[in-house]
Amino acid sequence: MNFIKRDIDLARSVAVTGLREPSPPARKWPITYDSVEIITVLADAAVILSTSIVAGICYHLYTFGAPGDILEYVGSAAIVAALFISLMKSREMYKPAELLILRTQVRAISVLWIAVFFLLAGAIFALKTGNEISRGANLLFALFGYSALIAQRFLWRRLLTEGMIKKRFSGRKIVLITDHSHSAESNLPHVLTSLGFRLERHFTLPPPEHGSRRREKIISSAIAYVRGSEVEEIVVGADLNRWPELRSLITELRILPFPVNLIPLGAVSEIFKQPSHTLGNATCIEVQRGPLTPFEYTAKRCIDIVLSGMGVLTLLPLLIIVAIAIKLDSPGPVLFKQRRCGFNGRCFQILKFRTMTVLEDGAVVTQAERGDNRVTPLGKWLRRTSIDELPQLFNVLEGSMSLVGPRPHAEAHDTQFDKIVRNYALRHRVKPGLTGWAQVNGCRGATPTSTDIERRVEFDLWYIDNWSFRLDFAILLQTFTEVLRCRNAY
Incomplete structure (x- = not known):
């Protein structure tokens, strides 16, 4: 069962949406919650195949008056489906918890769908097979496929929400054993049933101060109930801080020939919500x-x-x-170099066109002010148009800066x-940028007061x-407008 880390929290959030729980439906859907992922994968493959065929036939009927070669459309769909589904799966976009987040799904589909078609376009160009491919049909396929995938995500979100709230998913018969000490256990039965599990019986273990004999009696009752019944699985919800007692319980349950799954409760359970991976023989939690x-x-570096x-x-x-x-305007070097703090606090030398008569780079650096007499005649124009910042393109190429990020300070x-x-x-958690969100919001130039720097840092x-790719591109576009406005540029 795969719900321990994430799906329990998902179901609990749906369970407390404020909707009044309806009466259980007469008929359940013939699918389980655990099968949603594979069904979504198959649905995406079917959508890609069908839109490829429809787009190809429509284009060829309109252009040539004949449906064209259907096998060609199937071949194109197979390649696109293999690449797109693999990329989506690698980012865990088919997990039910992710399917409920429309914004994440739309963003992932948009980026990966475009990436797949650009990759295929590059491959076609490199192999010089463009004459054998119908560009019009493939453009129509890209449009139809993208629209259908987005529409399908809206449908999946509605179905998942309805299935969990109205308890329509099919599921295995389980027995639940919980620890007494957490209020979460009162909501756990509802969470499990909303995921489709059929809760046959719920046993609650007493606290240790009530004596071990009573605890053992309840455990024996649970084992006796499961024996000879149609129960298929046992779920234990307990606090991992009481591991010795929990290990004893699990040992006793080994007599039953069924899987036993643990749902951690309490403060320690927070650690299980974090992503994990294997590191040799150890489990590493992020x-x-x-x-x-x-x-x-x-991608950002590229x-x-x-x-x-x-x-x-x-x-x-x-x-x-x-x-x-x-060089002609004033004596001194063309470039101004100054040590700045970058990613993870690493120092680097920023490059700018020299606009002043001084080259400060020490323990004391005086910020430029409006009407500063240290600024050269040409420097005033360079600073006002932000042309003095253009040499930082070499910092970006070198890797010490990015096009978009927080502006570095001395x-x-x-x-x-x-x-x-x-x-x-x-x-300093990201690379500094040639431009940034603060700059396009008017936070340019000097920061004479603590309020100014606090606003910029905010x-x-x-x-x-x-951060997102869309936000980066939006900032780059707004930067041109901000340069023309010349706010706080002196």
Whole structure:
């Protein structure tokens, strides 16, 4: 039974939605809760196959007046289904708990569906087989398939919710044995029945102070009840802090030829809600996940390399012209280099076009102010248009920065702000960015007061907690508007 870590909490959340529990239905669905995952996989495969055939026939009938080669549509659907379903399954998007979260499902389907078609387009281009593929039919297939998959997710959410609230799932006959000490046990029978299990009997063990003889009597009664009955499974809900007593109970239940499943209750049960994986012969529990998964980190890094590389190539003439202008405008180097704090507090040298007559990079760094006489004549224009920040595209290519993230501060300012703002160091959980959520919300330029830096940090932490590819692209687009507005740029 796979509900111990996640499905129990899912069913409990559905059970307390505030809806009045209806009377049990006369007929249950001929599916179990545990079979939802495999049924969804098969349903996705069927949707992809059917939309491929429909799209191909519609396109060829409209274009050529004939339905075309159905085997070709089936072949395309098989490749797309294999890639898409594998990617969805690797991200556990077919788990019932995930199927109930529409936002996550829509986002995953959108990203992976587009990724699959881009991958296939790249493969077709590399193999030079484009003449044998109908682009119109495949574009129609992509549109039909995406729409049908999204519509199916709305249907699955409705069916899952109805099945759990109205107890329509079929399930195995079980006996429940719970510890007396937790209020959660009062809700556990309802949770199990909402998952489709048929609760035949519920035994509650007394506290130790009531004596071991009474406890043993109840355990013997439970064993006697199960023997000769049609019970198929035993579920034990108990606090793991009382493991010696629990181990004794499990030992006694071994006399029965049925599976025994444990549902942890109490504070210790929180650990079982965390993701886990094997590490050699040991089980490793992830008590805190990183801001980005390995897949998300790799994808974000690839986007950084591609876009920053394109930016350098496109803007190279402008960069050369600005470099020459700086040399002619005032004495000093073209580039300003300063140590900044990046990911995990690692120091790196940020690159900017020099806009001042000073190059501060020590224990004391004075922030630029409006009308600052240290700014060169050309530097005023460079700072106002944010062109002075363009050399940081090389920082992005190098890997010390990202296109989008919290803006890095000088080491001297980092030390100062860390003492003023609570959770300031959490900004270093991701790479610093060329632009960020704080910047597109007007938090640019100097931070003369603690309120200013607190507001900027608040935006940065929100970005880290709510990161998505869509948010990154939205920030990049808003950055162009923000540069034109020139707010706090001096």
